[in-house]
Amino acid sequence: MKSRTNGEGLRDKVAGANPAPVTIAPMTQPATGATLLEARDLSKHFGGLRAVASISFRVRQGEIVGVIGPNGAGKTTLFALLSGFLPATSGEVLFEDAPILGLRPDTLCHLGMARTFQVVRPFPEMTVFENVKAAAVFGKQGRRSNQEILSDVEEVLRATGLAPLAGQHPPSLSLPQRKRLEVARALATRPKLLLLDEVLAGLNPKEIQEALPFIRSLNEKHRVTILMIEHNLRAIMGVCQRILVLNFGQLIFDGAPSDAVEDARVIEAYLGGQQHA
Amino acid sequence: MKAKTIVALFVVFAVAAWSPGAWAQGPIKLGVQAPQTGALAKHGQEQVKGIRLAVDEFQKKHNVQVDLKVYDDESDAQKAAASIEKLAGVDKVHAVVGGYGSHLVGPASEAAERYDTPYFTTGAVDRKLSAKKLKNFFRLNHMPGYAAAQSGAIKEALGAKKVGILYNSLSATAEIAQEVKDQLTAKGVEVPVFEKFEKGTTNFKPLLLKVKDAGCDALLVEGYFPDYVGTIKDAKILNLPVKAYVGAWGIGTPEFVRELGPMSEYVYGTSIWEMGTAPKEAKEEEAAMVAAYKEKFKEEPSYIAMLGYLSGKYMLEAILKGGKASGSYSPEKTREALRSLDVMSPMGRIAFDEKGDPKYFTAALFQTQKGAQVVIFPTDRKMGEVVYPAVPWGAK
């Protein structure tokens, strides 16, 4: 057996690169806030395929909740339903106790829900500054002075470390920078709830390590509740207080990350069901 | 970088455009504005051929040099007006001939008026053109002359009681259709079917069926070449029970006979001129023109070419006459010369009224018999007996 990473074993890599569970501890405090988002029996069918099948869960104020599951489990579809990009087949979604299914994405944004996309979608013709400014201008309803908007934009740019790149066009940014821009834009709409769709995908391990504290700081400093889809399990373990696991469109686990890895159904979903083929 | 390229390009154009207008006394400068490309290209091209022939002849006859400038208006109103700007404003021509299509001649004649340049057209029949009373506007043919020939022949030579009129929605055909309908109704002829179709129509059967069901004696199609082809072919298939098929203009021409073969037989049409229809006094002129045309272009002249030829000829004569009278070619003298014109030509007597409209213009109504055009109306230009009832699709 040989390992490719400087002779280190996987465990070494994991331990060396990631804070030990102890350091995550402060993050795993039970969230006690009021319910911010609630899905009840949410379903989406495409023809005969049940991409999302009767899923119910809650997200409380101040939480960071992860959504994981193998390819095709329905994660992105779930996000599209929550954020108004796809109409649901049945079920209900409540945001701050008000039903939001059927509302347009821009209305949802005004209510305080922002999302990022799995494949970054910056506006290529606009500078980083303009990308963020557009979000600051349109993200919240009600007229605000130019001054307020500009100070918002500058704050977001500083927080996301994009301030030095404000004048650049997105195509000239590196991928991690573009991922940051994606988040910055969502953040500039001053959301209560941030839906992050695989913000870490495509980043190398070092970049992921840099991104994690950033996500945590969003939660802490900006008091944003976060619901995030991730493929990279290790990353999500380090940052989420609670995870939802989807498989075949169904919610098969809802609980603490440390319990998830012991859960038989989760292991089966990830490693394959048959122990003896 | 790029900005520089643009500037450079513009400068090149500007320099290229800089052509100082030289003022030479000698030659007569004749301008032609006519469509050479676009929808009306075909007519414009024939017109220009006729004009070129007139120029050749004039140069030989009077030994005066003619500078001919031909500008394509691309069948576009803006370009038509722009061509006049170029001819009258830049090239400083003494007069302009040509112009095809009322929508092109309208703006062009306006522009010519601004430059006080005589404008003589042979391809625009709309009444509104002369209603403006421009002092520089002249034309050889106009709407009433066509309509009178058609309504007169239908009532008198054919004696039809009910007429179906189908017309192309283009301006000239729409106008003549209305005019003929009014004249026919005034003469007590019924017009139960009066319908407009769009250019590009290929299925005429539903329209022809309306004519059939209304029990019309005669079918009058005010259209253009494709419309005649379409209606005659479809009428043949439907075995349309009418006694006569009349077209507006451009029917029965050599090209028409060539393209339609036996199905060109017996059609009636109006024409200003076709081979052999010249009045006695102008037979010789006709023969000479046709011979020279064939020699020069290796084809038969159409009536449009003839009109072009005549306009070129009389315009040049007028310029020269006015110039001789005053020592220089002035628009005023040219106009005077044109207004005093009164001659017999292959298309009949030519003289202008104060609006520039032709005083004596009437079209002739002919019938195609064995591929030749036989004038049957008005009676004083009659060349042969009418065959009636007879329709092209009944011919063998």
Place this chain on the structure above:
Amino acid sequence: MISATSVVQSLLSGMAEGVNYSLYCLGLAFVFGIVRIINLAHGEFLVLGGYIAYWLLVKWGVNPLLALPLAAAMAGVAAFVSYRVFLQRIRTSSELNTLILTFGLGIFLANLYLQLWTADIRNIGVDWMEQPLSFFGIYVSVGEILTILISLAVVFGLYFFLTRSRTGMAIRVTAIDRDAAALAGINVERVDLVAFTIGGLLAGVGGPLLGMLAHISPGAGLHITVKAFILTVLAGVGSIPGLLVAGMILGVGEALTVTFINASYRELFGFALFIAILVIRPSGLFGRRL
């Protein structure tokens, strides 16, 4: 008043016209469905076919029906060259670019025909094909029947080519899933070229028919292209049998508009239908099925 026979006759004439419409638009619809290029020079390829047949008839008296293969081949060559020289290079750029490019090619070709063959309007007339036949008071001509048969044969021929032959299947599966086709060993770039050339061939077949049933002139192409596009949208991209139905709807609709309303609203019918379909059912009447 309009008699019942006339209504039936009008209806039939609309159907006949409609079948021919579907032939005129076949090449455009095919290319759009397979290569995803809206070929605005389609009408000009068709007119080229028409001129070939016309000259063969006028110079050597060749029956236009016999001229069909050569007409198709020449238009096919024009399409092939257009693709190789121009379109291939911008295959992956935006749809707008291909639209403008083919539009430019159309202008070029139309003006080239004008230079080569003058502005004269040409009609392909063959006497025996123009003879009328009568059935129960309803009239049709031999030529009409022939052209309808040809149109149907070409439409169904294409359909069977796509569903039965190896090359046809390759073209079809490339349109459905390009990667999967490449992974099955199909040279997808060649498929594009072949499909575009076939689009030209199909347009070329339409030309002589257009010349027989109506007329051809250098500028006649644009009108055909517009009609073809209306039909393609009406039928739904990729549906070849759907084109026949769409053609009939357009042909019959136009004919009945003339019969019951007024000839001047004929074109309006087509465009109103076009907009209505786009807005109500953008995928067309027959969706996307190849």
Place this chain on the structure above:
Amino acid sequence: MLEVKDLSVRYGDAHVITGVSFQAARGAITCILGPNGSGKTTLLRCITGLVSPASGRIMFDGQNLQGKKPHEIVRMGLIMIPEGRRLWPPLTVEENLKMGAYLVNEQARIDGQLSYVFDLFPHLGSRKNQLCGTLSGGELQMVAIGRGLMGFPRLLLLDEPSLGLAPLVVREVFRAVEKIVDAGTTVLLVEQNTQVALSVAVYGYILEIGSIALESDAASLRENSHVKEAYLGL
């Protein structure tokens, strides 16, 4: 049979694959395992010519695949069954299969291979005239594998054949894969279903975030607790 050396692929400036090297041994199943988003599919697209690599070398049977078009690579006998099956839904099962033999010219060989495929998946025989749009997930996967076989592959690339399939069906599919290998075809299997993949493969690579993190024979990988951790992030 297949040797990949220092392969890197980028989309724009996103490094999807960095410096990947591996080999697939003749006549056996080699597997590449990795969680979602680790670059498995991109790796295969690169091998089959659908994507150009930024750098590196791919050798198949001693021939360099550099600059070769997908159809040329197929002609060489390297065939991929793409992730998500990618069948042609409006075509019948039989038509889909026959199109797999697009580069094969002799009718006899096509017919022979067709009956081989129907032997392998007896279930498909009764459905051969059904449109692919109407089949179940398992059946689709079988048709997809069958279509690949119709091209007479020497090396078959399978991209997540277990995706979205019920465990019982997964077992059926893998049994067929083993038969295919027994018949002499080399298989490169890309999976996230570790258990199944390692139960059939002889050698495995773990791909993580675009590079190979671990490689070993299947037996030791099966025993290796790191594999599980790599997936679940302990």
Place this chain on the structure above:
Amino acid sequence: MGNLTRAFVSERTAGCIVTGFVLALPFLLSFNPYYTSVFVSALILGAVAIAWNLLAGVCGQVSFGHAAFFGIGAYTSAVLVTKWGFSPYLGLVAGGVFGGLGSLIIGIPAFRLRGPYFALAILGFAEVMKLLALNLTWLTEGSLGIMNIAPLPPLEVGSLKIDFYASRTTNYYVVALLMFAVYLVVYFLRRSNLGLAMSAVHGDDETAAGIGVNVFRTKAIALTVSATCTGVMGAFYAHYVRFLSPDTAFDGYWSVMPIVASLFGGMSALIGPMAGALVITGLDEFVFKRFFETGHKLFFGLLLAVVIVWAPTGLLGNRVGKRSEGDKR
């Protein structure tokens, strides 16, 4: 600040150069009336192209039927002036208003459509408008067209009388003024928050909605403003050419040439379409026509094809038609 990027600087430079050039052009042409009138047409086209580019280049919605709005504007003004005796200056305004209103009729249903379908729905609308103009004879005089449309009445500034009947040069400067008005409208709109929303919709309309942009309203505003500007130019055209028929007012030229000019000049710079219009007109007039009098359009078609294939970014550069590398499908 950082939002004044290099793109804007070059926009400014290009704007200044083109402005200077437009102002100086009549002098360069030594007030030759023919060339002046040719460039009046070029400027009308340029203005329409700038307006078209607001919708296409800024907001990302390509229209294939701007002739509809041009024609509506032209007919509105012509009818008001000839039939009801309005002042032509009022006609320009009314032409714009009706052009804008007309655009909403098609815009509201058509915004659901994407890419070429949207473009062609507008094309269909233009054809419908043309056919209506042909058939509503009581209003439009049908195919005979409206003749003798009054030119813009002379303006008297002190002792200076500016005449629009006889002089092409005054018309030239009026249309130049209109064109710069259109340019400024587009320029300031682009720099406003609405412009930000339009760029966002252009970039990606789903993402734009995700950050709170009302996509439908943004598109509607872009279309309406674009159509209004086009309508004003149509109205000017009516009083300049003084003759209108369905075929000239709704000519496909007004749908196609703005696109050609924009592609030629480059769509990412607002002044690009204007530069494109001038260069195309110049090439056609001074090069092709001299080269081949009756066949100059042949070169034009070929040039279009060549530019698209070998210089797809236009004179001032655009970003249309980029795809990610690596993917060689």
